[in-house]
Amino acid sequence: MATTDHGVTSPTRARIDVRTLRQDRWWLSPLTTFVVFTAFVVYATLRAFMGRDYYATPYLSPFYSPCLGDCVEGASDFGQPFAWWPLSAALIILIFPLGFRMTCYYYRKAYYRAFWLSPPACGVAEPHGSYSGETRFPLILQNVHRWFWYAAVLVGLVLTFDTVLAFRPMPAEYAVGDGETSGVHMGLGTLLMIVNIAFIWLYTLSCHSCRHIVGGRLRHFSRHPVRYRLWTWVSRLNESHGRWAWYSLFSVAIVDLYIYLLATGTIQDVRFF
Template sequence: MSTGVTGPGRAAIEARTLRTDRWWISPLVTFVVFSAFVVYATWRAFAGAYYYASPYLSPFYSPCLGDCVEGASDFGQPFAGFPLSAALIILIFPLGFRMTCYYYRKAYYRAFWLSPPACAVAEPHAKYSGETRFPLILQNIHRYFWYAAIVVALILSYDTVLAFRNEEREWGHMGLGTVLMLVNIVFIWLYTLSCHSCRHAVGGRLRHFSKHPVRYQLWTWVSKMNAHHARYAWISLFSVAFVDLYVYLLAKGTITDLRFF
């Protein structure tokens, strides 16, 4: 039996779409931006260098648990001797969180798999099984990656606090890198806490909100943030990459940090 747009009960329209607007712009922009980020992040993750410029640690390498440069490791180096870049030890968690994110699924399903490329536009695939089969059934572990993302966000918050120290580890420093890390961690938390899984964690499985006023208030706050989840997803993606680039340029000596005090 035919399925999808050719299934019984669907309008017999042979045209790919009747839309007259430029519907293809959104998936095209998503494809270009995501591809650029993947290329950049892959290069930086495997580089294994220029990720620490005291007191700034790149978020791609935090926490640094492998063979790290001096000053970059605040939690020890339990994976010392790891043959590849130290970033590869921990990137699986923030990457897994973003790749299984409900918004990112919609974005890359449309941009890369054309499933479907846009609303009211027929997809080129003859069959569709959703996320019920391997490998897409693994998307259901998103909630567990959210727990890991909370831990990562806490560690990045700790790194941001340390960014108020100077090279001698004395408090009272603030540079452009400190500001960038502050902006980044704010959007990291907004993206993490506006997640659908967070909304379920604080207010899910409740039969009566009236009996749980605290959780109801938390659910209300998360629900309001959830309406902007896509925006936070994009901004935090850019902020993470920008902070890493800034640290890279500092560590390489290409630029110097702008100091405020």
């Protein structure tokens, strides 16, 4: 890939005609990110546009929650105000978690490196002739991250509600033993949803905007002891923000896949009680 004469090969700089002298496998990390993110985007796009197989009693796919469009019976716990919506119900709601992740400070680092090669790795020259960062449209819109965070908190609450509903008794066709269907139910789907919501909250609450809102914006920690304490907690979570971003990405896809397999009858729910 060609370097430019306004970067590391500028006239005043040490004359070295390669874009990097790094000898380690610096390309492995951005390549991994590229492959995994691309796989997720392809999977999520297919599932979002599919518009079916997102509900298997009592589980609702996180891609479709809250289900506000013309959803199947039992899936809409918050009504169907967009029942007129002709496309998949996922498209109504996915903009919020998608926007939250697209503007996330961690994901920005990951996709700027892996997809835009800006830069591909530290000390490796980027291939672009000019660079304006996040100062112009559309990247200046990254500044709305905190608005997506507000929405993500609401989505997180809805997904928490869905997880509670995943303990609901199963209908008769799922009965075990002598046909008992009442009481609390727990299956592998419930367990997956618990793990998923835990990662979703860890990711949402470790957000840099959350850290700023709860206390980071203050100049005097000493005058706001409660907010300072909250800030220290969020700061601790924030150190692993990238990890929660990855884990929650996987968990949300796995929950959706499990529900898809249940809804299509490919597998039966593993029921614990």
